[in-house]
Amino acid sequence: MSTPIPVTVIGGYLGSGKTTMVNHLLRNANGLRLAVLVNEFGELPIDEGLIEAQDDDIISIAGGCVCCSFGSDLTGALMDMAVLHPRPDHLLIESSGVAIPSAIVGSLSLLDGFRTDGIVILADAETIQASANHKYMSDTVLRQIADANIVVLNKTDLVNEERLGATFEWLANQNPDVRIVKAYYGKVMPDVVLDSFLGKASGVGPSHHTADIDVMTLDIEGRVDVENLARALADSENGLIRAKGFVTSLCGQKMLIQVVGSRWETSNASDSMKDGIVCLGFKGEVLQGLKMLVNSMTVETVPQG
Amino acid sequence: MSETIIYSAQKIITMNPSRPNATHVAVQGGRILAVGDLTELETWGPYRLDESFADKILMPGLVEGHAHTMEGTLWRNVYCGFFDRADPDGKTWDGVKTIQAIQDRLIEAEAKLTDPDAPLSGWSLDPIYMDNKRVTRADLDKVSSTRPIGILHASGHILNVNTKALELGGLLKPGINHEGIPLGTDGLPTGELFGPDTMTPVGVHVGFNRSMTDSDEQGLRDFAKLCVRTGVTTITDLAARLEPDGVESMLKVTNEETYPARVVPLQIFMGATAKETVDKVIGLKARATDRLRLGRIKAVADGSIQGFSARVRWPGYHNGAPNGLWYTAPEQLAELYRLALAADVQVHTHTNGDEATEMVLDTLGPALKDVPSPDHRFTLQHCQLADAAQFRRMDKLGMCVNLFANHHFYWGDEHYRLTVGPERATRMNACRTALDTGVPLAIHSDAPVTPLGPLFTAWSAVNRLTASGRTQGEHEKIEVSEALRAITIGAAYTLHMDDEIGSIEVGKKADFAVLEDDPTEIGGANLKDVRVWGTVQGGRIFAAADL
Numbered sequence: 034m035s036t037p038i039p040v041t042v043i044g045g046y047l048g049s050g051k052t053t054m055v056n057h058l059l060r061n062a063n064g065l066r067l068a069v070l071v072n073e074f075g076e077l078p079i080d081e082g083l084i085e086a087q088d089d090d091i092i093s094i095a096g097g098c099v100c101c102s103f104g105s106d107l108t109g110a111l112m113d114m115a116v117l118h119p120r121p122d123h124l125l126i127e128s129s130g131v132a133i134p135s136a137i138v139g140s141l142s143l144l145d146g147f148r149t150d151g152i153v154i155l156a157d158a159e160t161i162q163a164s165a166n167h168k169y170m171s172d173t174v175l176r177q178i179a180d181a182n183i184v185v186l187n188k189t190d191l192v193n194e195e196r197l198g199a200t201f202e203w204l205a206n207q208n209p210d211v212r213i214v215k216a217y218y219g220k221v222m223p224d225v226v227l228d229s230f231l232g233k234a235s236g237v238g239p240s241h242h243t244a245d246i247d248v249m250t251l252d253i254e255g256r257v258d259v260e261n262l263a264r265a266l267a268d269s270e271n272g273l274i275r276a277k278g279f280v281t282s283l284c285g286q287k288m289l290i291q292v293v294g295s296r297w298e299t300s301n302a303s304d305s306m307k308d309g310i311v312c313l314g315f316k317g318e319v320l321q322g323l324k325m326l327v328n329s330m331t332v333e334t335v336p337q338g
Numbered sequence: 339m340s341e342t343i344i345y346s347a348q349k350i351i352t353m354n355p356s357r358p359n360a361t362h363v364a365v366q367g368g369r370i371l372a373v374g375d376l377t378e379l380e381t382w383g384p385y386r387l388d389e390s391f392a393d394k395i396l397m398p399g400l401v402e403g404h405a406h407t408m409e410g411t412l413w414r415n416v417y418c419g420f421f422d423r424a425d426p427d428g429k430t431w432d433g434v435k436t437i438q439a440i441q442d443r444l445i446e447a448e449a450k451l452t453d454p455d456a457p458l459s460g461w462s463l464d465p466i467y468m469d470n471k472r473v474t475r476a477d478l479d480k481v482s483s484t485r486p487i488g489i490l491h492a493s494g495h496i497l498n499v500n501t502k503a504l505e506l507g508g509l510l511k512p513g514i515n516h517e518g519i520p521l522g523t524d525g526l527p528t529g530e531l532f533g534p535d536t537m538t539p540v541g542v543h544v545g546f547n548r549s550m551t552d553s554d555e556q557g558l559r560d561f562a563k564l565c566v567r568t569g570v571t572t573i574t575d576l577a578a579r580l581e582p583d584g585v586e587s588m589l590k591v592t593n594e595e596t597y598p599a600r601v602v603p604l605q606i607f608m609g610a611t612a613k614e615t616v617d618k619v620i621g622l623k624a625r626a627t628d629r630l631r632l633g634r635i636k637a638v639a640d641g642s643i644q645g646f647s648a649r650v651r652w653p654g655y656h657n658g659a660p661n662g663l664w665y666t667a668p669e670q671l672a673e674l675y676r677l678a679l680a681a682d683v684q685v686h687t688h689t690n691g692d693e694a695t696e697m698v699l700d701t702l703g704p705a706l707k708d709v710p711s712p713d714h715r716f717t718l719q720h721c722q723l724a725d726a727a728q729f730r731r732m733d734k735l736g737m738c739v740n741l742f743a744n745h746h747f748y749w750g751d752e753h754y755r756l757t758v759g760p761e762r763a764t765r766m767n768a769c770r771t772a773l774d775t776g777v778p779l780a781i782h783s784d785a786p787v788t789p790l791g792p793l794f795t796a797w798s799a800v801n802r803l804t805a806s807g808r809t810q811g812e813h814e815k816i817e818v819s820e821a822l823r824a825i826t827i828g829a830a831y832t833l834h835m836d837d838e839i840g841s842i843e844v845g846k847k848a849d850f851a852v853l854e855d856d857p858t859e860i861g862g863a864n865l866k867d868v869r870v871w872g873t874v875q876g877g878r879i880f881a882a883a884d885l
């Protein structure tokens with residue numbers, strides 16, 4: 034069986050900038066075939082400049098990307114995606130503003146052929162706290178934040194530094210495990226949202242490079258306790274947003290490690306992969322300390338043959 | 339000029355307050371020319387006297403304001419409900435009271451299938467009445483372990499399947515962690531699937547495909563047969579997707595010369611923006627025919643109370659379950675209401691919990707200030723938990739309500755015990771309060787969730803009995819006359835159609851329910867037992883016995 038399609042669930046309340054960010058990702062897909070499932074096509078879900086063809090349920094986008102609307106039948110749309118040709122490299126689900134992302138992940142877990150890459154929640158820096166106090170939507174908005182692996186704190190240009198700091202703090206208090214990335218106009222490094230980007234070239238294109246995010250590759254020479262390493266990489270102390278790479282386990286099995294915020298998983302990989310982990314993290318935080326961490330967890334390679 | 343036919347009847351209950359009863363009705367070209375006694379009607383000139391209804395009671399054709407045409411399609415599956423229920427062909431299926439009885443019925447149906455791989459599908463299961471004993475895949479494996487089997491619950495939100503079906507749907511595996519999929523002691527799913535996300539992957543293998551809410555042509559015809567058998571001449575399809583093919587087949591079938599019902603499909607507001615939805619419905623409205631009244635929208639604010647997905651206000655669910663889910667955000671509803679009001683398109687909104695009702699009231703109020711619409715008749719559908727203050731707001735906002743009277747009978751005990759507790763269960767579907775507050779009232783079955791049958795629905799509202807036989811909400815009972823109004827002119831009003839249907843008076847459609855018993859004489863306790871002979875729809879006679 035082929036490897037499952039990685040899926041990123043993109044949530045957040047109405048007006049938080051989900052569609053804008055999806056457009057940004059499509060514009061910077063960089064050769065990756067992205068498939069986007071949206072609740073509804075809406076007024077202008079996809080930049081007109083990107084659209085190659087459109088019928089009722091599917092929009093074909095430059096570079097082999099597609100966008101489909103799922104309406105009330107997400108599971109059905111996913112079943113269609115699983116058999117789509119050519120197969121997408123990465124699937125984005127742009128959920129409705131009132132959807133509970135963990136419920137979408139739960140449904141996704143039932144279907145063969147998909148792997149949840151993480152939950153990214155957009156938060157409007159100007160209105161998120163008001164939404165969280167909304168008479169009707171409060172618990173929905175708070176559940177969305179609680180479900181997030183990564184929050185994109187969007188529209189940072191609309192608030193002053195002090196307010197932004199306060200909102201950042203507030204978000205961190207709502208979900209201590211979450212990684213918060215600031216953005217405006219939904220312009221985040223695609224690497225932040227999609228693990229498929231990570232490790233492809235540097236991923237840091239000039240247009241979406243943000244000053245406070247760094248990418249580095251950890252070289253690993255030797256065997257490691259894979260689960261312990263993955264757990265350590267997911268520890269918020271280490272300031273990592275994402276990590277992905279290959280390592281050799283203590284018993285010599287090649288393994289893939291994938292980390293999104295505090296969410297981590299490991300899986301068996303092909304022996305031909307070269308050891309090393311690409312890390313995406315906040316500049317100036319403990320990113321540099323990771324090398325020491327990895328070294329401390331590595332045992333010397335047993336000479337081969 | 340077409341012929342004038344005068345029908346005599348034992349009694350005509352007109353629902354026209356200026357002439358409540360009559361003995362004769364004159365029909366010309368499918369419309370009512372006059373109502374009164376024969377001497378009065380003769381003044382209209384030449385006529386033919388038809389005495390076929392001389393011993394019958396005529397009422398206005400009944401109007402079901404909240405049903406789904408899929409009931410017609412579902413009858414092609416094996417009936418597994420607890421209560422006796424009549425199918426489109428008039429056969430009454432005994433309710434199945436035990437898991438053994440369900441198995442026996444399925445085995446009987448299985449024996450008739452020739453293709454060994456064909457799925458076996460059942461519907462209308464409800465374990466609540468069987469001491470909540472759940473049906474397991476092992477139970478269904480006893481019917482067949484080689485063909486996929488699925489039984490849809492009465493609510494439509496739960497599916498029970500056998501092992502083969504789980505296997506085909508890819509769910510026969512350990513390690514599933516999903517709140518909609520209970521696991522057995524062996525770590526594998528028990529075969530019960532809650533919610534569309536878990537039902538869909540397996541449902542496609544047991545005959546419940548993704549478009550099951552769309553009725554096919556045969557289903558539409560079968561649905562109409564049920565209408566004739568229950569005295570219904572106008573019926574809604576309250577959550578239609580109205581895809582182009584579906585619209586064409588609805589137009590085709592309802593246009594058939596012998597199609598006996600007027601269908602009112604409401605476009606569901608889901609998966610498209612408010613503007614797209616309103617624009618689409620404006621286009622559909624232009625294609626409406628007498629028997630297919632396109633041009634209305636249904637929005638959905640929350641989920642269901644028994645599924646704990648309805649949005650309820652403080653103090654929340656009685657058993658401590660977390661609050662339910664929003665299906666549509668207030669901003670989306672606000673936009674829909676503004677655009678629809680401006681375009682004179684009517685919107686019915688599903689609310690079950692009282693918080694959802696509150697949200698709709700909070701949303702429609704400002705929209706009406708922006709787009710003043712003196713006679714919009716936007717209607718709350720189900721609206722089961724509304725309290726008196728909310729009914730007063732509905733009145734002030736000019737809203738109508740269509741309460742789920744049948745639900746009170748089928749699930750009232752459950753609400754009392756589990757979901758919302760005694761006080762709120764007692765006020766559920768508060769018909770008395772609605773009428774006393776002046777909110778125009780309809781009552782409904784939500785068929786196929788509960789059986790189509792407005793006279794049963796009227797009985798439910800009059801008696802407020804639950805399935806266990808308790809009277810729940812003595813003070814919310816309504817009179818027989820009020821209930822009969824709710825299933826005729828009341829429901830017609832909520833559809834903006836009370837000028838043409840809902841009463842027997844000059845100028846209106848010749849739509850009659852033809853009854854063997856007089857619902858105004860039989861007594862409130864027996865209202866559900868009124869026998870239906872058939873209907874007259876647009877002047878055409880449909881005898882249930884001849885379907």
